[in-house]
Amino acid sequence: MSTMGNSTNIFWQESPIGKLERQKLLNQKGCVVWITGLSGSGKSTLACSLSRELYTRGKLSYILDGDNLRHGLNKDLGFKADDRTENIRRVGEVAKLFADTGLICIASLISPYRKDRDACRAMLPDANFIEARLLEDGLHEHVRQEIQKAFTSLHVLERLKIFSPYLDLISLHSRSYIQPGFTGIDDPYEPPLNCEIEIQQKDGDCPTPGAMAGEVVSYLEEKGWDVYQQASGSNM
Ligand SMILES: Nc1ncnc2c1ncn2[C@@H]1O[C@H](COP(=O)(O)OS(=O)(=O)O)[C@@H](OP(=O)(O)O)[C@H]1O
Ligand SMILES: Nc1ncnc2c1ncn2[C@@H]1O[C@H](COP(=O)(O)OP(=O)(O)O)[C@@H](O)[C@H]1O
16 A cells, blocks of 8 residues: 655645636536436436536536446456545545546445545535436346346247347346345335435436436536536635
């Protein structure tokens, strides 16, 4: 482990262009949208849909997806509690840098431990960390209803076709049953107590990816994250 934290001869170097200038250039405010939820709850789907939605509105975002980062930056980490904590800490630090560039950084990780997510929140100025929790019930209910429909009304071949869009989800759940230490099966997931956004089913329906992204975009618009305003505070 690094001993950097204890060094006394390391000094902060100021950059000539600050966050305010960068935000003004981009006409948006840098923040972190942190998407948390169980495996298969739709985190990556929401992250991609949100990034696309923001792009069409002329807003620059960047996705930090847990799966992808585990191919590079975090390839030395596994799924034991300490590794997950270090995984989240590193992504929190990277997300903080991205937000400082003026980007809307979308971090999408299971991030099962509340204290780790809260530590990332604490790295940023107030309100720059927007936690969005995906409640998996909507998606699972959607799959359940599709399976039920397939078995009650269709020919066998058509039934099989119905399953094809969910092969990922089915394989994920199958894997989770044979792999020890899987979040939500035999490893804990601690839901946020007070997150900014909670996405769940409405009237038994799973929201479409576009609708999920819409909920986050509405939040950002309502709070003014999508547009830079000189008067809106120096620290944002
Ligand atoms: N033991 C165990 N528990 C949970 N998840 C596992 C595990 N082993 C592998 N995977 C796959 O890794 C993806 C989650 O990586 P994360 O970096 O988001 O996890 S964490 O935040 O550090 O808990 C996760 O991807 P998503 O399904 O996209 O969430 C899993 O496919
Ligand atoms: N809103 C949705 N409606 C229908 N299918 C979805 C929705 N969100 C995700 N899915 C599907 O569920 C599966 C898991 O989604 P994914 O985004 O990979 O979850 P996670 O990143 O949380 O593991 C994928 O096959 C994806 O296409």
